[in-house]
Amino acid sequence: MPGVLSIAESDSARYEAAAGFFERAVQAGCQDTHVLYMLAMVRKRQGKLHEARNVLRKIAQPDAHVILQMGLLSLQENQLAQAEEEFAHAWQMDPRSYEICYNLLLTRLTLGKIEDCLALIPAALDLASHRLVTQRAGSISDDGQPVAYASSSYDNPDERRFLLVLQALLQTCCKGTNGAPSLAELTAADEQRLLQLLRHLGQLDTVHMLLKALARARPRSTAIREAYLEVVLVKAKELIDRCAWTDAELLLRPLEREKSNNRATQLVLLNLLGCCACMTQDFDSAIKHFLAAIKLAPNDPRLHQNLALTYEWKGELPQADPYWNRFFDLLDDRVPVPPAIPHYLDHLAYEGLGRLAARYSEKEKWAGALNYVQRAAHLRPNDPDTLERLFQLYNQAKRPQDARRTLEKLRQLRPDEPQYEMYELDLIEVKSLNDIEKLLTEIDRILKHYPNDVRVEERAVNMVGNVIPLMGTLCDQLTDQMSKVIDQVRNLPNYQINWSAVREVMRDLLREFQKLRRITGKCLPLVSSDEHRRIIRDLAEHIDKKMEACRSMGA
Amino acid sequence: MGASGARERLGNTVNEGVPPLRSSGEWDMGQSAEPIVLELATLPREQVGPFLLLGLDKTADKETIDAHWAERLKWARKGLSKVPLEDINWAREVLSDIERRIRADVASLNIDTTDGMLAQLAQRYGVQEGKAVRTWEARDSEKTLADYQPPAEVPDAEAVYAALVVPELPEEVPAVPLLLERLAQQPLDPWAIDLEG
Numbered sequence: 186m187p188g189v190l191s192i193a194e195s196d197s198a199r200y201e202a203a204a205g206f207f208e209r210a211v212q213a214g215c216q217d218t219h220v221l222y223m224l225a226m227v228r229k230r231q232g233k234l235h236e237a238r239n240v241l242r243k244i245a246q247p248d249a250h251v252i253l254q255m256g257l258l259s260l261q262e263n264q265l266a267q268a269e270e271e272f273a274h275a276w277q278m279d280p281r282s283y284e285i286c287y288n289l290l291l292t293r294l295t296l297g298k299i300e301d302c303l304a305l306i307p308a309a310l311d312l313a314s315h316r317l318v319t320q321r322a323g324s325i326s327d328d329g330q331p332v333a334y335a336s337s338s339y340d341n342p343d344e345r346r347f348l349l350v351l352q353a354l355l356q357t358c359c360k361g362t363n364g365a366p367s368l369a370e371l372t373a374a375d376e377q378r379l380l381q382l383l384r385h386l387g388q389l390d391t392v393h394m395l396l397k398a399l400a401r402a403r404p405r406s407t408a409i410r411e412a413y414l415e416v417v418l419v420k421a422k423e424l425i426d427r428c429a430w431t432d433a434e435l436l437l438r439p440l441e442r443e444k445s446n447n448r449a450t451q452l453v454l455l456n457l458l459g460c461c462a463c464m465t466q467d468f469d470s471a472i473k474h475f476l477a478a479i480k481l482a483p484n485d486p487r488l489h490q491n492l493a494l495t496y497e498w499k500g501e502l503p504q505a506d507p508y509w510n511r512f513f514d515l516l517d518d519r520v521p522v523p524p525a526i527p528h529y530l531d532h533l534a535y536e537g538l539g540r541l542a543a544r545y546s547e548k549e550k551w552a553g554a555l556n557y558v559q560r561a562a563h564l565r566p567n568d569p570d571t572l573e574r575l576f577q578l579y580n581q582a583k584r585p586q587d588a589r590r591t592l593e594k595l596r597q598l599r600p601d602e603p604q605y606e607m608y609e610l611d612l613i614e615v616k617s618l619n620d621i622e623k624l625l626t627e628i629d630r631i632l633k634h635y636p637n638d639v640r641v642e643e644r645a646v647n648m649v650g651n652v653i654p655l656m657g658t659l660c661d662q663l664t665d666q667m668s669k670v671i672d673q674v675r676n677l678p679n680y681q682i683n684w685s686a687v688r689e690v691m692r693d694l695l696r697e698f699q700k701l702r703r704i705t706g707k708c709l710p711l712v713s714s715d716e717h718r719r720i721i722r723d724l725a726e727h728i729d730k731k732m733e734a735c736r737s738m739g740a
Numbered sequence: 741m742g743a744s745g746a747r748e749r750l751g752n753t754v755n756e757g758v759p760p761l762r763s764s765g766e767w768d769m770g771q772s773a774e775p776i777v778l779e780l781a782t783l784p785r786e787q788v789g790p791f792l793l794l795g796l797d798k799t800a801d802k803e804t805i806d807a808h809w810a811e812r813l814k815w816a817r818k819g820l821s822k823v824p825l826e827d828i829n830w831a832r833e834v835l836s837d838i839e840r841r842i843r844a845d846v847a848s849l850n851i852d853t854t855d856g857m858l859a860q861l862a863q864r865y866g867v868q869e870g871k872a873v874r875t876w877e878a879r880d881s882e883k884t885l886a887d888y889q890p891p892a893e894v895p896d897a898e899a900v901y902a903a904l905v906v907p908e909l910p911e912e913v914p915a916v917p918l919l920l921e922r923l924a925q926q927p928l929d930p931w932a933i934d935l936e937g
């Protein structure tokens with residue numbers, strides 16, 4: 186390796202020195218065609234394509250060699266149409282050059298111009314048969330690397346045969362017939378070389394078309410069938426990259442029935458089919474494909490994630506659970522991660538657990554949500570946000586002991602956090618008027634202790650808002666009791682009424698109403714919304730009336 | 741807003757060739773076996789996810805994200821993609837923020853498998869940075885010019901030397917002839933001569 190590097194360095198230095206001499210000659214006014222040509226070649230070898238082209242353009246009367254070089258530069262810049270134009274021009278100037286003919290042929294093939302290629306192949310065949318070897322050792326390939334003549338495919342004695350094979354393929358492709366005889370007689374080496382060429386064409390549409398024709402012509406060739414499957418997958422990926430899910434699915438579906446021997450490509454096919462189905466909202470098909478893929482690769486976390494997401498989108502959260510769990514289990518060093526984000530997989534697992542907890546919470550399935558938040562808290566045991574969520578969920582799941590323990594931990598982590606005093610109030614089970622009174626007294630105390638703390642105020646407003654309906658319910662219960670007594674008094678003859686008992690009941694009810702009235706008085710300054718204020722005032726008025734009624738009944 | 745590419749759905753009988761409805765309202769019972777494409781409600785972009793919207797693997801680095809974003813902007817402006825511009829910008833925004841990116845990773849499908857098989861296949865077919873490029877080796881033949889000598893007039897050194905007029909030497913500095921002789925014997929460097937000056 187160091188040897189190769191030193192050769193590259195010495196080449197680079199030689200090119201730089203040579204370019205320096207040529208540049209100075211040109212600056213001094215030299216317009217010699219060969220000097221300009223040599224300068225362009227040096228620039229090409231240095232990879233300075235733009236400069237090389239500019240120098241070639243300075244040649245006043247360019248010959249076929251110059252135009253060939255321009256075509257090669259265009260090829261390197263992936264300007265295929267321009268390269269074709271230049272090779273065609275060079276070919277007109279020198280129809281005896283095999284190199285020009287070959288480059289033109291392959292450029293046209295890359296562009297998918299099958300008819301034009303077919304027209305050119307006879308000339309190429311003729312040149313391949315009669316051409317004289319002119320390339321010398323040390324000449325360079327189009328990517329600027331020196332090539333040894335003896336090892337170059339250029340001197341391959343099978344060149345003519347290869348052209349004949351290519352011709353047969355193109356004819357098959359044009360006519361759409363089921364295989365020309367020469368294609369059926371391909372050797373393994375022919376097939377390999379053809380596949381090699383097709384894989385390097387770089388135009389997926391053309392490669393797809395040619396491989397399709399080849400696969401039809403040679404249905405028993407495993408290599409060709411695999412190559413065809415591969416190009417379809419790559420083309421589908423190209424469509425998916427443009428969010429053309431339906432087109433990709435249409436392309437892939439016919440392959441679904443053909444079982445490939447290659448597990449890896451079969452896996453990619455099933456996964457792509459699943460993704461396309463998912464994106465076109467055909468979740469049942471997506472699940473089918475992902476399940477089949479998981480069968481082939483049970484330890485691929487990405488497949489488990491895909492399946493879990495599909496179940497979720499289908500609204501079947503419990504079915505997604507085992508695949509999410511497997512996904513989290515499989516997150517290890519084998520999973521590729523983006524650069525420059527340390528501990529990516531830990532973050533991914535944490536966010537995933539948090540997300541699932543949120544999903545379960547949305548559906549008010551507290552046990553499920555609690556399970557995921559507990560796992561998230563296990564990953565980040567000292568993260569206050571996670572512990573707060575855990576506390577809330579313990580509360581929702583009616584597990585006050587666990588909630589209290591979590592709150593203790595939170596207090597240790599953030600000893601001066603005023604909100605946690607409010608959390609303490611969440612642990613009070615509110616059932617009776619005494620509970621409500623105690624709660625409101627505590628809220629009032631905390632608010633006075635932390636004046637101007639927006640979060641405390643907000644939480645206090647929420648808690649008071651939750652208490653108001655309970656006050657209404659208790660008031661209704663007292664009113665019902667009172668109505669029953671009044672009904673009995675009205676419907677019974679006077680001699681049957683036990684007035685002392687009635688007065689006793691009314692006194693009890695009055696005491697309760699008075700307590701409730703006191704609570705409404707405490708509640709009013711703690712609410713912020715007009716609606717809540719209105720409800721409390723109405724309730725207070727109602728209670729006043731009932732208290733009056735109690736008194737009129739002898740309380 | 742979501743990727744409009746995700747708005748279509750195939751009928752489940754693509755290969756069974758359900759006859760399409762003609763504009764006149766009659767069923768076409770001919771040979772055509774075009775599948776019926778139904779318009780479904782758009783998938784929200786959060787469900788498609790920023791990775792699929794930008795055609796990225798989940799391991800993409802910042803440079804790749806920016807390159808894909810720029811390319812998709814061009815596509816959207818040229819009408820080559822149905823994804824709205826605002827979704828393309830949203831996707832880049834999400835991926836630029838580490839926390840949002842991780843959350844998006846959890847909630848997005850994976851186009852490739854964990855071993856990156858699809859990426860390897862794409863590379864095998866010359867796909868680089870989302871674009872397929874030619875990789876076949878072109879035939880090069882350069883002119884052989886190693887021994888080429890440009891047709892420039894080179895003066896005869898002897899004649900030039902003979903034509904030089906030696907100035908009269910001052911007697912008070914006897915070292916001058918020696919110095920001049922040495923100077924004349926030094927090799928000439930034509931590239932050191934400032935022609936313009």
